[in-house]
Amino acid sequence: MKIDRKKLVELLIEKTGMEKKAVESQLDELVSRIQDAAKKGKALEIKGFGLFYFSKKGELKFDPSEELKTEVNHKYTGMDPVEIKKPRESTDKPADEASAGSETDKTSVKSESIWGFDEDAETDEPPSGSKKKKEEKSTETDKSSKLKPSEEEKEEEERDIFAQFDHGSIAVPGKKSKKEDKPDHISKEPSKTEKKSDKPVHEGAEEKTDKTKNLSKDPPEEQKKKTVPADPKPGTKGITSSEKQKIVKKTPAKSTGKKQNNPVYTVMSVIVVLLVIIVGIIVAFDLTGTDSATDQQETQADIMQMEPQPQAPADIESEMNGLEEMEIPGEETESFTESPGQDEQEQVEQPAIEDVEVADVEEFGLYGSVHAIDERHYSIILHSVRSEAFASGLRDELQDEGYRALIYPVDHEELGTMWRVGIGQFLTIEDAQNTATELPQNYQDNHFIGLIQ
Amino acid sequence: MNNKFIKAFREVVREEVVKKNKVQIEGLGRFEIQHNKQHQKKMENGQVLMMPPEDVVIFTPENQDNNED
Incomplete structure (x- = not known):
């Protein structure tokens, strides 16, 4: 009108x-x-x-x-934007938060980002990614100098050209000095990790020779240490250690004019070498468990001691008894009758839990009655009014239509308490949106997804 | 021009606009309400926000109005 x-x-x-x-x-x-x-x-x-x-x-x-x-805007006042996707920065954080030991991870991340924006990088030069770029540029100069090692004049010319080229963005000396800094940073870290990675091998050897001595105390620790090197963390640390070695080897070469190759290849090769070593350690250790009877006893005794045993570890006979039990659990049915019984009990209990979970899933939906849900969920809000009585009236109408209608108050700075009238309960905003598209036309345009906490 | 009138004027326009009526004021222009649906807003940092729907007041000046008519 x-x-x-x-x-x-x-x-x-x-x-x-x-x-x-x-x-x-x-x-x-x-x-x-x-x-x-x-x-x-x-x-x-x-x-x-x-x-x-x-x-x-x-x-x-x-x-x-x-x-x-x-x-x-009274209908929608106090409605705040709802975050559907988190900002991209959050994905970058883990890389930054990663321990200093995982230097290789960082460089790999950098190299990826560099491929993405390397044209801009020439001019913008963000400080974080600059190190890697400098490496790449230095490798460029490497190639040029390697191409013509005999013709010194031309080499100089080449360098000059590159120097000028670099001056546009970064000073060449800075590049070199930073490059030399890097190995220092790394060298501190891996020195520790080298010891770590060496230890298991050492102790593995010790174990073979000094079985009886170390049995009582060391084996559990050793096993821990051995399993740890298989994890990615020490692996990367190990890489940095050998990376350091290679870089250290290269730095003197750089001073003579021959500079290092593409660092990506070195890192790759180091990774491969380390993987082989780690696998070798693991395989070797496994073999010790199966090769000889004494070894078998030893490793299984280890297992026994890993489990809480009150007995003194010096008592070998008791260990042997324990071993027999361990080896053939199926034969000694009498002694193990208890544990199957427990399993049955557990099996009986588990389905009951599953039933509860199924009920949880049904808690969400557009129709039915409202459930009390503790966690944050979403609802399709159709009205936002000031009067609670009006809101509950609207809710009753919607409930009569079969919807799972609910009201909840929202404090608004200027208007005081607003009452939201929503239908349905949904675990995710996507669910709520998808359901909202199937609503009748009169609700299509005038709804929004509200977060209920 | 007294306060009473000003107060009444803004109340009338406000009430009528909220009722989804277009208020035409000669010599000035037209006030009306516009509904913006909820929409997804993509930020530069990759964040995606669901903006709530909103009703906004739109004022169309008269001279522009005449051109359209």
Whole structure:
């Protein structure tokens, strides 16, 4: 419906109780004052309504005041944007947070990012990724110098060209010095890790020779240590250690003019070598467990001691007894009757838990009755009103339609408590959105997804 | 131009606009309400936000109005 001047005047009369002539003159005055002010380049503000002004193009503009905005937007006031996807930065953080030992991880990340923006990188030069780029550039100069090692003049020319090229973005000396810094950083770290990675091998050998001595205390520790090197962390540390070695070898070569190859290849080769070593250790250790009878006893005794045993470890006979039990558990049925019984009990219990989980899944949905859900979930909000009574009335209507309707209060800065009326309970915002698209047309446009905590 | 009138004026416009009526004021322009549906907003940092729907007041100046008509 369009409110023209006639209707507007009627409404104003109704509101003010003033006479028609007075209202009309007041309205004209208002309009002319807005126009005059605007033409003079001034803005006219009607408090609680908005600001009239002329834009640079000479158009009359109106900025509604906050009060008018909230009043008009009363249905949705206090609704905040809901985050669907987290910012990308969060994915970068783990790389940064990773321990200093995993230097290789960082460099690999850098190299990936460099492939993405290397054109820009020339000019922008963000400090974080610069190290890697410098490496690459130095390798470029490497190649050029390697191409013509005999012709010194040309080599110099080549270098000059590259130097000029680099001067545009970074100074060449800085590049070299940073490059030399890097191995130092690494050298501190891996020295520890080298010891670690060596230890298992050492102890593995010791174990073979000094079985009986170390049996009682060391084996569990040794096993831990041995399993640890198989993990990725020490692996990477180990890589850095040998990477350091290679880099150290190369730094002197660099001073003589021959610079290092592409670091990617070195890292790759180091990874391969380390994997082989680790696998070798593991295989060797496994073999010790099966090769000889004594070894078998030893390793199984280890296992026994890994488990909580009150007996003194020096008592070999008891260990042997324990061994027999360990080796043939199926034969000694009498002694193991208890444990199968326990298993059965567990099996009986497990389905009960599953049933509960199934019930949990049914907690979410568009229809039915509202469930008390502790965790944060989502609902399709259809109304947001100030009166709780009105809200619960709307909820009852929706409930009669079969929806799972709910209301909850939301505190709003200006308007006080607003009551949201929503239908359905959904675990994820996607579920809620998908369901909302299937709603009747009258709810299609005027809904939003609300977070319930 | 007294306060009483100003107060009444802004109340009338506000109420009518909320009722989804277009309010035409001669010499000025037209006030109306516009509904913006909820939409996804993709930020530069990869964050995606679901912006809530909102009703906003739109003012169309009169001269532009005349051109359209």
